Amino acid sequence: MLEPTQTVKPATGRVVAKVIDGEAIIMDIRSGVYHSLDNVGAFIWESIELGLSLEDIANSVTSRFDVSIESARQDLMNLINQLLEEEIVFVKDADSATPVDVSTAPRTGKSAYITPVLQTYHDMGDLLALDPPAPSATDLEWED
Amino acid sequence: MGSGIETEILKLKDSFQQAFRNKPDQSFVSSLRTAGHTVQIQTVGRNLTECITRALRPSFSPPDRITKPELTIELWSPSETGISPPAIRKPRTEARKWPTGIGTLMISADGRFVGSEAHNELFWLDRQSKCLTGFCASEAEQSKFFKGRPLFFPLSVWHRDRGVQIIHAALVGRSGWGILLPGQSGSGKTTTAIACALAGLDFLGDDHVGITEKEEGHWLGIGLFASALLEPTQRSRFAKLRHAGIRGRPPPPDKELVFVEKVNPGVFQRQINIKAIALPRISNTEHSSLSPTGKMEAYHSLCMGSMTSVIPRPAHDDLEAFSRLVEDIPVYRFNLGKDLEHIPRAMHMFFDELASS
Numbered sequence: 001m002l003e004p005t006q007t008v009k010p011a012t013g014r015v016v017a018k019v020i021d022g023e024a025i026i027m028d029i030r031s032g033v034y035h036s037l038d039n040v041g042a043f044i045w046e047s048i049e050l051g052l053s054l055e056d057i058a059n060s061v062t063s064r065f066d067v068s069i070e071s072a073r074q075d076l077m078n079l080i081n082q083l084l085e086e087e088i089v090f091v092k093d094a095d096s097a098t099p100v101d102v103s104t105a106p107r108t109g110k111s112a113y114i115t116p117v118l119q120t121y122h123d124m125g126d127l128l129a130l131d132p133p134a135p136s137a138t139d140l141e142w143e144d
Numbered sequence: 145m146g147s148g149i150e151t152e153i154l155k156l157k158d159s160f161q162q163a164f165r166n167k168p169d170q171s172f173v174s175s176l177r178t179a180g181h182t183v184q185i186q187t188v189g190r191n192l193t194e195c196i197t198r199a200l201r202p203s204f205s206p207p208d209r210i211t212k213p214e215l216t217i218e219l220w221s222p223s224e225t226g227i228s229p230p231a232i233r234k235p236r237t238e239a240r241k242w243p244t245g246i247g248t249l250m251i252s253a254d255g256r257f258v259g260s261e262a263h264n265e266l267f268w269l270d271r272q273s274k275c276l277t278g279f280c281a282s283e284a285e286q287s288k289f290f291k292g293r294p295l296f297f298p299l300s301v302w303h304r305d306r307g308v309q310i311i312h313a314a315l316v317g318r319s320g321w322g323i324l325l326p327g328q329s330g331s332g333k334t335t336t337a338i339a340c341a342l343a344g345l346d347f348l349g350d351d352h353v354g355i356t357e358k359e360e361g362h363w364l365g366i367g368l369f370a371s372a373l374l375e376p377t378q379r380s381r382f383a384k385l386r387h388a389g390i391r392g393r394p395p396p397p398d399k400e401l402v403f404v405e406k407v408n409p410g411v412f413q414r415q416i417n418i419k420a421i422a423l424p425r426i427s428n429t430e431h432s433s434l435s436p437t438g439k440m441e442a443y444h445s446l447c448m449g450s451m452t453s454v455i456p457r458p459a460h461d462d463l464e465a466f467s468r469l470v471e472d473i474p475v476y477r478f479n480l481g482k483d484l485e486h487i488p489r490a491m492h493m494f495f496d497e498l499a500s501s
Contacts (some may be wrong), residue, residue, distance in 0.1 A: 009311065012460075013460075016460050016463040016464065017468040018463075018464075020438075020439045020440045020443055020467065020470065021438050021439050021440050023440050025440060025443065025444065027463065029451075029458075029459065029460060029463065030450055032452075034447075123448075124447070124448050126470055127451075127452040128451065128452060133243065134242055134249075134454075134455040134456060134457050135240070135242050135251065135456045135457065136456055136459050137250060137304065137456045137457065137458060137461070137462060138454065138459045138460070139251060140251060140256075140258065140301060141241070141255050142271055144271070
């Protein structure tokens with residue numbers, strides 16, 4: 001059971017994530033399976049990358065989007081559980097958590113809220129599975 | 145004595161030296177430059193030299209000054225020189241191996257040695273001594289892949305060691321400006337690149353090209369091989385290519401090899417400034433057209449194409465570089481119409497637009 005004070009962290013050794021044009025694309029570089037999050041989901045992903053606690057993320061969502069804190073918390077927990085299940089993030093050890101300034105300037109208008117949905121795509125993963133995966137550049141690491 | 149792989153490479157070097165000494169009339173040495181680095185190529189065997197020169201030389205410029213080579217390539221042809229390959233102890237238990245579709249890629253446990261083995265050919269790249277040594281099959285036995293893209297895997301690793309990533313994309317250009325065309329097989333990369341090359345636009349590659357970030361926000365595209373591999377039906381659509389196919393054994397089984405410099409001399413370029421990314425897509429319209437599209441689509445296309453078609457597969461840093469590339473460079477969709485002659489015209493209009501913007 002996740003606590004609101006907890007923090008999750010991207011599994012950086014395993015996934016590469018980028019937010020481009022308001023959409024987050026998160027790629028598992030071993031399997032080729034990739035995921036996308038847009039709108040509220042991309043905002044949450046950026047907040048995860050910033051190292052915000054789950055409660056701070058929910059608060060940031062309510063300050064940016066037109067949604068109640070209860071709905072924001074519930075949707076956030078659902079999304080985080082999905083991300084954990086896909087091993088895209090892991091729960092950060094509480095002792096190693098670093099305080100993050102989450103103060104945000106008051107916003108005059110809030111954006112429409114859309115429940116964040118994690119989209120998962122297997123097309124690249126299927127291609128990698130068909131051909132035995134070629135060596136990755138990490139297999140070629142060599143120190144001169 | 146070092147590892148089994150080092151012993152194997154020493155044997156290859158001995159055989160190469162023997163061929164080089166015994167066949168001075170068939171020994172050739174040239175110093176060239178690629179991606180800013182000097183490469184010395186030593187070949188023994190006339191047909192082999194012709195083969196290497198045809199595919200590689202256009203991508204290498206003469207050195208502006210003599211500098212210590214960043215790579216020495218030593219190749220000999222056993223069939224032309226009579227110097228047989230040395231006996232190799234197998235299996236090579238100390239090497240990790242991957243099938244590549246054209247042979248086997250091998251990497252020593254410490255990553256120092258990268259080998260490539262296929263039918264009657266074997267090369268080892270020693271990344272420490274910066275030397276690539278090996279032998280090739282006779283011309284009759286060479287694959288189309290080798291003829292068109294010789295030493296592909298070791299050279300990919302060598303380029304990568306120098307900050308040049310090999311990606312799955314075509315690259316065309318005009319007056320020093322390049323348009324990168326990433327996409328999966330069947331998206332229209334080769335058709336676009338060939339149509340443009342036949343019309344006199346610059347050709348840097350139809351399938352695999354190098355990219356490197358010269359400075360922040362400034363990307364260079366590197367042409368690697370002056371060849372294209374086309375489906376037979378694709379080649380038959382271009383009248384100028386009807387008699388341009390080069391014979392060779394598979395792999396690839398379903399493609400034909402063409403040298404662009406043979407069809408339209410002077411169109412191959414070694415490097416170019418990437419000014420736009422255009423994602424090709426076959427459309428049912430008569431004419432080709434370009435329109436702006438999302439950067440995420442370009443990032444996805446670069447990742448998807450390179451993850452499934454480039455060896456070695458991109459790693460974390462490469463995917464980071466792809467995201468920087470799409471953020472730095474404007475992205476368009478290129479809808480390929482049925483009229484092949486209109487493809488270069490659409491590209492010319494696009495270059496005009498880029499120049500005026």
